[in-house]
Amino acid sequence: MKMMGKKAGVAIHISDKLDLKAKAITRDKEGHFIILKRAIQQEDITLVNIYAPYTGAPKYIKQLLEDVEGEIDSITVIAGDFNTPPTPLDKSSKQKISKETSILNDSLEQMELIDIFTTFHPKATEYTFFSSAHGSFSKIDYIFGHR
Numbered sequence: 001m002k003m004m005g006k007k008a009g010v011a012i013h014i015s016d017k018l019d020l021k022a023k024a025i026t027r028d029k030e031g032h033f034i035i036l037k038r039a040i041q042q043e044d045i046t047l048v049n050i051y052a053p054y055t056g057a058p059k060y061i062k063q064l065l066e067d068v069e070g071e072i073d074s075i076t077v078i079a080g081d082f083n084t085p086p087t088p089l090d091k092s093s094k095q096k097i098s099k100e101t102s103i104l105n106d107s108l109e110q111m112e113l114i115d116i117f118t119t120f121h122p123k124a125t126e127y128t129f130f131s132s133a134h135g136s137f138s139k140i141d142y143i144f145g146h147r
Contacts (some may be wrong), residue, residue: 010034010049010080010147023034026071032060043070050080057083065107078113079143107114113144 009031023037023044036047048068052060061082084101108114117124126139 010051012036012047012049014038026068033064035071037071037073038053043075046071046073046076048078048080050078050082052081052083054083056100058100060100062104062107065111065113069111072111074146076113077145080141082142089109108144112146115145116143116145 010027010033012034017038021039023039024035025037026035027033031051032053033048038045038047047104050061050064055110061084065078084104
């Protein structure tokens with residue numbers, strides 16, 4: 001099953017082989033996010049996929065997380081293209097993390113969300129984006145889950 005935002009933005013693809021019971025689907029009209037609430041073997045799970053706009057990404061993500069905080073279950077996975085590297089380790093250049101990004105990090109911490117890849121690979125510097133304008137690599141794709 002594939003769920004798409006109206007303007008071909010984000011999607012969540014789920015195998016037909018999984019026994020999933022649909023509960024709710026929420027998406028924005030711009031195609032920047034989709035929230036899928038399901039039950040898997042009588043356990044509620046929330047899947048969120050985000051494609052943050054390039055300009056103002058940290059602020060957008062922070063606001064979205066605040067807006068959906070009440071919908072987050074004990075099993076929640078938030079993934080997507082955040083268009084911002086939350087930690088200096090996620091950048092090849094020595095640029096500082098912006099104030100806006102620091103505020104986003106605080107929100108992620110308050111919601112007890114962790115970067116799953118970084119948890120298992122704390123020193124890895126694998127990048128998902130190269131900025132030719134800045135001549136640097138950064139990791140902008142993430143998968144977050146509850147602690």
